[in-house]
Amino acid sequence: MAIKSRNKVDVTFNSSSMSDLVFLLLIFFMLTSTLVAPNAIKLMLPSSNSKTMAKQTVTVYINEQFSYFVDETPADETELSQLIATKIVDDNEATVVLRSDKTVPVQYVVNVIDAVNEINNATGTNHKVILATSHK
Numbered sequence: 001m002a003i004k005s006r007n008k009v010d011v012t013f014n015s016s017s018m019s020d021l022v023f024l025l026l027i028f029f030m031l032t033s034t035l036v037a038p039n040a041i042k043l044m045l046p047s048s049n050s051k052t053m054a055k056q057t058v059t060v061y062i063n064e065q066f067s068y069f070v071d072e073t074p075a076d077e078t079e080l081s082q083l084i085a086t087k088i089v090d091d092n093e094a095t096v097v098l099r100s101d102k103t104v105p106v107q108y109v110v111n112v113i114d115a116v117n118e119i120n121n122a123t124g125t126n127h128k129v130i131l132a133t134s135h136k
Helices: 016-035 080-087 106-123
Strands: 058-062 068-070 073-075 095-100 128-131
Touching: 058 080, 058 106, 068 080, 068 106, 073 080, 080 106, 095 106, 106 128
Parallel strands: 058 095, 095 128
Antiparallel strands: 058 068, 068 073
């Protein structure tokens, strides 16, 4: 007597659920990428041909009204070194990225460099200041 198996293997593959997952992931990444704002303070950066990239520890902004911001926190010129020092207290070789509007006078840029040099002299660290530019 021949015994026949009732379970038959179906070799077709249904990919409709896979395409649903792909479209859901696509929509998710499109929505989340539009919510990210890397530069919250809008500036017209000076242009340059150099391509220096560094690991940024803290970012200092100077907008067209000559106002200072340390990581989007408004700062006065007198408290600039104190705010930067609290952000880089654990790092001996931190990098301070300076994003200055191209209409800002050089004295405001020098104030930020002086604040970082003041921190270096007081703590014996080797922090650097990098001026951010846009590509020409």
